[in-house]
Amino acid sequence: MTTTAVTTIPTFQVAVQDFAGNTVEGATNSVFLSIATNQVTGATLDGVTTVSAVNGVATFSNISIGRAGSGYALIATSTSLASTVSSIFDVNAGPASKLVFSAQPGTAYSGGAMSPFKVTVLDVLDNTVTAATSAVTVAIGTNPGGGTLSGTTTVAPVNGVANFSNLSINNAGSGYTLTATAGNLVPATSGVFTVRAPLVFSVVNAGYFHTCGVTTRGAAYCWGDNSASQLGNPSVSVSSLPIQVSGGLTFASVVAGRDHTCGVNSSGVAYCWGSNNQGRLGTTGGTGTTPAPVLGSLTFASTSAAYAHTCGVATTGEGYCWGDNSTGALGNGSTTGTTLPGAIAGGLSFASISPGRFFTCGRTTAGAAYCWGDNIDGELGDGTQTRRTSPVAVSGGFNFSSVSAGGFHSCGLTTAGAAYCWGANAAGQFGDGTLINSSVPKAVSGGRVFVSISAGNRHTCALTAAGAAYCWGDNSTGALGGSSPTSPVPIAVSGGLTFASISGGRFHTCGVTTAGAAYCWGTGILGDGSTGGTSLAPVPIR
Numbered sequence: 001m002t003t004t005a006v007t008t009i010p011t012f013q014v015a016v017q018d019f020a021g022n023t024v025e026g027a028t029n030s031v032f033l034s035i036a037t038n039q040v041t042g043a044t045l046d047g048v049t050t051v052s053a054v055n056g057v058a059t060f061s062n063i064s065i066g067r068a069g070s071g072y073a074l075i076a077t078s079t080s081l082a083s084t085v086s087s088i089f090d091v092n093a094g095p096a097s098k099l100v101f102s103a104q105p106g107t108a109y110s111g112g113a114m115s116p117f118k119v120t121v122l123d124v125l126d127n128t129v130t131a132a133t134s135a136v137t138v139a140i141g142t143n144p145g146g147g148t149l150s151g152t153t154t155v156a157p158v159n160g161v162a163n164f165s166n167l168s169i170n171n172a173g174s175g176y177t178l179t180a181t182a183g184n185l186v187p188a189t190s191g192v193f194t195v196r197a198p199l200v201f202s203v204v205n206a207g208y209f210h211t212c213g214v215t216t217r218g219a220a221y222c223w224g225d226n227s228a229s230q231l232g233n234p235s236v237s238v239s240s241l242p243i244q245v246s247g248g249l250t251f252a253s254v255v256a257g258r259d260h261t262c263g264v265n266s267s268g269v270a271y272c273w274g275s276n277n278q279g280r281l282g283t284t285g286g287t288g289t290t291p292a293p294v295l296g297s298l299t300f301a302s303t304s305a306a307y308a309h310t311c312g313v314a315t316t317g318e319g320y321c322w323g324d325n326s327t328g329a330l331g332n333g334s335t336t337g338t339t340l341p342g343a344i345a346g347g348l349s350f351a352s353i354s355p356g357r358f359f360t361c362g363r364t365t366a367g368a369a370y371c372w373g374d375n376i377d378g379e380l381g382d383g384t385q386t387r388r389t390s391p392v393a394v395s396g397g398f399n400f401s402s403v404s405a406g407g408f409h410s411c412g413l414t415t416a417g418a419a420y421c422w423g424a425n426a427a428g429q430f431g432d433g434t435l436i437n438s439s440v441p442k443a444v445s446g447g448r449v450f451v452s453i454s455a456g457n458r459h460t461c462a463l464t465a466a467g468a469a470y471c472w473g474d475n476s477t478g479a480l481g482g483s484s485p486t487s488p489v490p491i492a493v494s495g496g497l498t499f500a501s502i503s504g505g506r507f508h509t510c511g512v513t514t515a516g517a518a519y520c521w522g523t524g525i526l527g528d529g530s531t532g533g534t535s536l537a538p539v540p541i542r
Helices: none
Strands: 002-004 012-015 030-037 050-052 057-060 069-078 081-085 089-092 098-103 117-122 136-140 161-164 173-176 178-181 193-196 201-206 210-215 220-225 238-244 253-256 260-264 270-274 288-293 300-305 309-314 319-323 338-343 350-355 359-364 369-373 388-393 400-405 409-414 419-423 438-443 450-455 459-464 469-473 487-492 499-504 508-513 518-523 534-541
Touching (some): 117 136, 201 499, 253 300, 270 300, 409 450, 469 499
Parallel strands (some): 450 499
Antiparallel strands (some): 012 057, 069 081, 117 161, 220 238, 300 309, 309 319, 359 369, 369 388, 400 409, 409 419, 459 469, 469 487, 499 508
């Protein structure tokens, strides 16, 4: 049989029988009824469930089940008698009564597509009315930004659910709600959500498991893993969208490391936050949930966070590093770590410093490249595999405009725009067409002229003067921005975007277009609202 939720099941009987299947007409046993097979959580049998037999037959006339579902069966029991189970039957939902937002609209950006959400048609007991056909219409309820809802606002339900997937609101505001209506059904109101203006970035930096950027107004935003408070905002454990760094500071630059982040404000004060293991924040105490000033009262032009150490260039050109120094990555002539920023040995005047995983490289104001720290793969570029605790010059005598240290390799651009890489090359991160390590710089193939370069963990990316992005090396996580397999030569990032800057991270890459829009691609929480996975093409970060 088939019945309807809440509605009384048609009268049925349970007979008391002997072994031959004959009704025992004199039996007056009490018969108890319950659900035998229940595929719906929380379903109960309502009504008079215990009835005494009359002339050997127990008659049940006011039984009902409130939860719709298929595969139900009833079992009848009585003391000292063998039980019996009914045939399988279904319970259908009752008449459509009301609407509910079964999947809520989330944070969106003005003019951009909202996350898909759902409105479900229910009966009075909250069963989904799979047969419902009345079209559902959504509209703005609370409208703090005076916005207009665009897209397909009326959708017919399928199996009782109306899916809305292409709506947008044009004006930013906090506290929006949507309403859903359908005929004479009780309407529904969504939860509160925010529509925010798209962020305009000046720079974005890809870290290991999180990413940070600075807007054109100097506000710092981060997204991704926050297990060590590296997002600088203690309100979340992880964020799939950019979340502003706490403290109300304005930054000139922010760089994401493995599990910590550092930045410099317009006055040259360096701040760090996140894990302070081995003193990588340059602050006292443990984990920093919000930005704290680096010790030493130095004035910095830039700082850069790495795997377990941090470095910076003072406005006077001196280089300083702090944190883990087990491989000599601090460049202070020892393997002793420090919480307080310590001067890099050699008295060099630096224009920039780029810390890698267990080593560091820098470019002097005269354009010479120096590296120090671990050198097992030749990542110092000095023609050896000898660990160095003080800076050594990169071989070749090149005049570099920039130098970037990655996971286990380094790359640099000459003042003429020629790209060179050295160190580990098992994934083709040199871009020279080989998979052979080198302790001296090797030219990237293709003869392209680049204006910026960024070494990731096992891949490298660079930009041409026209803003075209190219990447090479490991593509197992999609960090090259295309569907090509791991490539030992440069390949164009898909999408045809024009970039002003690019940054290679651990499993992903990010860039900022000339219009200030940020994009990321690869594996992890990219900042587009998705909770993980891989994107082989750039996705917009709002």
